[in-house]
Amino acid sequence: MSKTRFDVTRLLRRDIAQLEPYPAPQPLEDFARDLGVSPRDVAKLDQNENPYGPSPRVADALARFDWYHVYPDPEHRVLRERLATYAGASIESVVVGNGSDELIELLFRLFVEPGDRIVSASPTFGYYATAAQVAGAEYVTVPRGPAFELEAAAIASAVNDRTKLILVASPNNPTGNATPIATIRELLELDVIVVVDEAYFEFCGQSAIGLLADPAVDNLVVLRTFSKWAGLAGLRLGYGIFPQALLSAVNAVKAPYSVNQAAEVAGLASIDDVDYLRSTIARILAERERLRDALVSTGLLRPYPSDANFLLCDVIDRIAADIQKHLAERAILVRRYSGPRLENCLRISVGRPEHTDRLIAALQELS
Ligand SMILES: *Cc1c(COP(=O)(O)O)cnc(C)c1O
Numbered sequence: 174m175s176k177t178r179f180d181v182t183r184l185l186r187r188d189i190a191q192l193e194p195y196p197a198p199q200p201l202e203d204f205a206r207d208l209g210v211s212p213r214d215v216a217k218l219d220q221n222e223n224p225y226g227p228s229p230r231v232a233d234a235l236a237r238f239d240w241y242h243v244y245p246d247p248e249h250r251v252l253r254e255r256l257a258t259y260a261g262a263s264i265e266s267v268v269v270g271n272g273s274d275e276l277i278e279l280l281f282r283l284f285v286e287p288g289d290r291i292v293s294a295s296p297t298f299g300y301y302a303t304a305a306q307v308a309g310a311e312y313v314t315v316p317r318g319p320a321f322e323l324e325a326a327a328i329a330s331a332v333n334d335r336t337k338l339i340l341v342a343s344p345n346n347p348t349g350n351a352t353p354i355a356t357i358r359e360l361l362e363l364d365v366i367v368v369v370d371e372a373y374f375e376f377c378g379q380s381a382i383g384l385l386a387d388p389a390v391d392n393l394v395v396l397r398t399f400s401k402w403a404g405l406a407g408l409r410l411g412y413g414i415f416p417q418a419l420l421s422a423v424n425a426v427k428a429p430y431s432v433n434q435a436a437e438v439a440g441l442a443s444i445d446d447v448d449y450l451r452s453t454i455a456r457i458l459a460e461r462e463r464l465r466d467a468l469v470s471t472g473l474l475r476p477y478p479s480d481a482n483f484l485l486c487d488v489i490d491r492i493a494a495d496i497q498k499h500l501a502e503r504a505i506l507v508r509r510y511s512g513p514r515l516e517n518c519l520r521i522s523v524g525r526p527e528h529t530d531r532l533i534a535a536l537q538e539l540s
Contacts, residue, residue, distance in 0.1 A: 273411030349479030
């Protein structure tokens, strides 16, 4: 080789070179191997996945489909039409993505230049901060109220003339509470894009999509995903309802084939089997209340109210990291946080009844 080697990292964008990767949990396979158990024996209560998995029709539809050698329809007309009916929106307003994470990234690509401001209410979903950093944006969070409620006035006071997006997860992750529609309406008065991330919509039933019936509402984007309620986290399928005025810009910047045929087939099979999926949601919601009571009875954890499929809990008189470790040694994964208001909290996804039983038995060893 004739030329001298150089450090490829010197070519990185300077702002990117300084970024920390988005904190990802250890892969389930590795965790299970280290513990000497099968991945199936891990109570995976750390990522709000659906413990019942997808509709059984998904596997059938994936097996029967025989067009995997052909690129997907870049306009995804069949899927978008079904999503439009499901969500109560027009087909033109539906944008599909490789998980809702891709749509968050798409919003940044559409709107955010270095130095622009993004506003959200903390604590909230960590990927917003990552996406803002990658875009070179200023990410400003205002603290939520005592019950983790989002305060429209606080958001409004953080909005300046460089602000492009307000990001609101409702129900919020990790706190579990939804933001009332009246509060969303107040945010829409501001001259910025209001993104309502409804990743947990199906567990709560309250949506901002109805606000789009008002023709004056032209700055609302609603994001949804199949990752949580439909048990498709591994296939990566999300969608958004975007203002129609943005559609040509969306089509100009979006990667055309980011949603693959398998995700499309699985999404369609899920919508065909909504009644089944609703029955698993009902089981999860019933289990959430049983889990809540059982956690309270241990005296170790104090759960906050939840409109979603997880419970954020204060750890009482103990250290959250110690409890997380104790549970992990018993093949039970829960999520822990750092940062204001969450430093001694655990977030526990609602699993199957047997997961609750194992979790409670493991906690009782400590109490
Ligand atoms: C899980 C989650 C997402 C990610 O959804 P994907 O479709 O899997 O990318 C987005 N927003 C919130 C608030 C979430 O909790």
